[in-house]
Amino acid sequence: MPTIKEIKNQLSNKNISVQELYNVYYDKAKKSKLNSFNHLLDPEYNKENINSSQARYNEGKDLSLDGIPLGIKDLFCTKGVPTTASSKILEKFIPEYESHVTQNLLNDGSLFLGKNNCDEFAMGSSNETSFFGPVINPWKNKNNTDSQLVPGGSSGGSASAVAEGICVASIGTDTGGSIRQPASLCGVVGLKPTFGSCSRWGVVAFASSLDQAGPITNSVEDAAYLLNSISSHDPNDSTCSNHKRENFLEGVGKGFDRPITVGIPSDYLKDINSDIAEQIENTKKHLSKLNVNIVDVEFTTTDFALSTYYIIAPAEASSNLARYDGIRYGYRGCGNTLEEIYVNSRSEGFGEEVIRRILIGTYVLSAGYYDAYYRKAQKVRKLIKNDFQRIYNEVDFILTPTTPNEAFQIGEKLDPISMYMNDIFTVPTSLAGLPAISLPSGLSKNGLPLGIQLIGNYFQEKSLLQMASLLEKEFCFNE
Amino acid sequence: MSDINIKKVSYLAKLELNEEKAALYEKSLSEIIEWVDNLKKLDTEGVEPLHNITEKSQNLRNDEVLKENSTEQVLSNAPEKAQNFFRVPKVVE
Amino acid sequence: MNNDWELVIGLEVHAQLKTESKLFSSSPNQFGSDPNSNVNFIDAGMPGMLPVMNSGCIEKAIKTGFALNFQINSYSVFERKNYFYADLPQGYQISQFEYPILTEGFVEIETENEVKKIRLERAHLEQDAGKSIHDIDPKYSFIDLNRVGTPLLEIVSYPDFNSADEVISYLTSLRQILMYIDVCDGNMQEGSLRADVNLSVKKPNAELGTRCEIKNMNSFKFIRQAIEYESKRQIQVLESGGKIDQNTLLFDTSTGETRAMRSKEFAHDYRYFPDPDLLPVHIAEDQIEKVKSTIGELPQQKLLRYVNEFKLEKDIAKIIISEKAYAEFFENLISAKLIHPKLAASWLVGDIFSFIKEKDLQIVDIADKSSKIIQLLEMIEKGTISNKVAKDILIEILQKNKEPVLLVKELGLEQVSDNEELERIVEEALIGEEDNIKKFQSGSDRVLGYFVGKCLKATKGKGNPKVINDLLIKKLK
Secondary structure, three states, X not given: OOOHHHHHHHHHOOOOOHHHHHHHHHHHXXXXXXXXXXXXXXXXXOXXXXXXXXXXXXXXXXXXXXXXXXXXXXXEOEOXXXXXXXXXXXXXXXXXXXXXXXXXXXXOOOEEEEEEOOOHHHOOOOOOOOOOOOOOOOOOXXXXXXXXXXXXXXXXXXXXXXXXXXXXXXXXXXXXXXXXHHHHHHOOEEEEOOOOOXXXXXXXXXXXXXXXXXXXXXXXXXXXXXXXXXXXXXXXXXXXXXXXXXXXXXXXXXXXXXXXXXXXXXXHHOOOOHHHHHHHXXXXXXXXXXXXXXXXXXXXXXXXXXXXXXXXXXXXXXXXXXXXXXXXXXXXXXXXXXXXHHHHHHHHHOOHHHHHHHHHHHHHHOOOOOHHHHHHHHHHHXXXXXXXXXXXXXXXXXXXXXXXXXXXXXXXXXXXXXXXXXXOOOHHHHHHOOOEEEEEEEEOOOOOEEEEXXXXXXXXXXXXXXHHHHHHHHHHHHO | OOOOOHHHXXXXXXXXXXXXXXXXXXXXXXXXXXXXXXXXXXXXXOOOXXXXXXXXXXXXXXXXXXXXXXXXXXXXXOOOEEOXXXXXXXXXX | OOOOOEEEEEEEEEEEOOOOEOOOOOOEOOOOOOOOOOOOOOOOOOOOOXXXXXXXXXXXXXXXXXXXXXXXXXXXXXXEEEOOOOOOOOOEEEEEOOOOOEEEEEEEEEOOOOEEEEEEEEEEEEEOOOEEEOOOOOOEEEEEOOOOOOEEEEEEEOOOEOOHHHHHHHHHHHHHHHHHOOOOOOOOOXXXXXXXXXXXXXXOOOOOOOOEEEEXXXXXXXXXXXXXXXXXXXXXXXXXXXXXXXXXXXXXXXXXXXXXXXXXOOOOOOOOEEOOOOOOEEXXXXXXXHHHOOOOOOHHHHHHHHHHOOOOOHHHHHHHHOOHHHHHHHHHHOOOOOOOHHHHHHHHHHHHHHHHHHHOOOHHHHHHHHHHHHHHHHHHHHOOOOHHHHHHHHHHXXXXXXXXXXXXXXXXXXXXXXXXXXXXXXXXXXXOOHHHHHHHHOOOOHHXXXXXXXXXXXXXXXXXXXXXXXXXXXXXX
């Protein structure tokens, strides 16, 4: 797949026009059968943007993402373009405003190809909870080519579309692994930045203390391109950091001028299958070749991370989703009283998994249970953060698998808890708010992609991308 | 057996579950709550709850008015509206 | 009131803060606008919208903290109070719960025979809700979100009140203080100040009874009526052997009765938790000090100063401090130190207030005439004109905005203080009054008044009474 840099060169050299480029991707996306877009924007809709982008190329004044066709997870509010969160309750919602992140992308000249399918309100790890149907992974199990596989979730549409090559890159969101897990299962790169790097303003909220936007791309360099655009201070998001952002492209492809230590947590590797173990072993070899010092580390909180997450995230979600009541926007159920409208709009508008999470969240916040669950989880979250801080006194990065398994079949996992277990390696990082990237590291015995996760310290995205780019080169060379 | 009162929880969340669904969710919630209950094993005595990862203090906005949108825009997605109001069935207090 | 029973009342007062913009959005904080015109996407609870705290509200809270003797907390947290209502767009109200900005304050109120300290438990910042309008259409309610997000300071008292009088005295004083420090406009009709009344009754020395909460009242009159009705009702229930149900009540202003709000299948469970969209508020010591310097004089401090420094009668001083605008007007009158404060005060609460009341005006409506009033008072002070003439001129100033000095000259109303002329008048007045002169000399002071009156009449009111008085005494002795 061509990288952003390569495409920009083609556009600058007039080997292809912005219009032609857009049409190529649009036609591919239109023909795709993987259901990775909820809504496609035709060339006519983007005409003005395409023309002004071309004009900038003609003048040699192209912007950092000029003319690049992107997919946008259908969780970002896009002005005048339907934004559904893959839910019936927002099926007809057309925002009058543009999210901070997508506005940044527009300001940098990129073109939106459409809105990527995702799990309903980003709640899911397989993209099967979408009101618009499941997304299909472009990869096939070589021992069972008839079965359709999940792309992971919740940013499954984004990962599938990037892997299929129907958009250059996509912007997803990650709450407990929603960028990294699908990136791993689709064999692409997925970066979840530090909490507070990218504004949450205009992103349909799932769990406010965890949600973070990030890129899903074909290369580490592309991820750096996109992060340069989407990471910026926003006074409209009180939790968005106002530190000065670095140029994340600067380190990409360069060696480190200092010794680097990577910690591998032994407790993460306790019960992993041989496919996953092989990824870690393989990565260790490459790290050694890169003269990286590898040390064993051990967390004390890993066993508690999923429980903590499945209290905090649903609790916040139960409150964040209270605004969908059928009064001011969105689906309205029938009813002769206000109460009936609430109940019918919500019961008919939300899907099964969303209802489950709202119920969990309502329960753990309710009188008599708050201390035992919510407050307890907030305390454990503090211990998890401390646990990471302790380990970052010794290491520069932490290496773990991204997922405990390869892509599974659509409809295979019916039990919620076994579905939740998919995020076992990504959730601790989310709770700690740390930046993490999933990088394709190899294939399983079934020929399906797997990824490794590199975790950095707070706001160390530049060196994280640098490290990832070095490993990426090693993995490519190996292939 | 769990002590989840699914009727009360769904009432608070303004969700209506028929008998069958209520039973399914009650079972599902019980399993999940039992699963997350392993937190009880961890000693958190004296630990301050973490509300936000940044642990910084609030950025404040100056007390200034900005009008960036019209009434029409606020009402543009309303399922029912009349005379620049959102409309709902009569509310009896 | 039945003497066997004691009332126990606690108040929750919601004061709308006088800010430009809302608590968490930059929409105008304004009353009486077109429906849904002061609403942005945050107020409407649109997907992905986030609150950003208004620094002005923190300042107002700190000011209130000083004025009501609160402890100002350097750390406070906004939490979500979760419940559904048509005019609550987010499905939760952002409020403070575990860590309010102000704790443990007090207000002193004057009751019939003592000064009573009302203890305040806490005060916290929160968002106001929108309004549901039920009387436009028989089938529908209409939702106006203009009020959504208006900053409120909820001031919660301990159950320290034992009568409606105490409650009204407290509310009057609270309103006065909040208006003085420019935190709230005090406009009760517009709902800028609203109170929830928690009321129970008990026998002396008995445990506290079960309380009922009467919600959301915005008139002193109705609050008094509601307390009187509800306490009678509770006493009646208890005396007939009944039990009080802990209930939330509404006061029906048309019937003068309280009634229970529709009861819910399950009790409220607000599921408070810290709002993850907001970070804790830290208030630095220097910020508190900075705000402190902007507070100015509080009403009770003014009262003391007026009495001690200006020697005003306490009752007159009380009237002047009752509204900040009165006090400001008064202080403006005496600012150049040309007029004695007592003179200014008596004219202000006398003729000036009568005029305003009669014409249904506000003190601000005559603020532009204060320099002319000062000139008038100066002439009175110097004795250039008599009181009677001054009263007429004041009306001319207030009604027609005329120049007092010109008026006096124009109408030849200048007071006659010329000794020679007055001496002649006094002598003439004493002619043929031998009997009365004798009475005076034998000690009847009343006769002096009669002579002064006679002389004044002869000057057509322009004679300086004091000079006449002195001349008479001299002549008569």
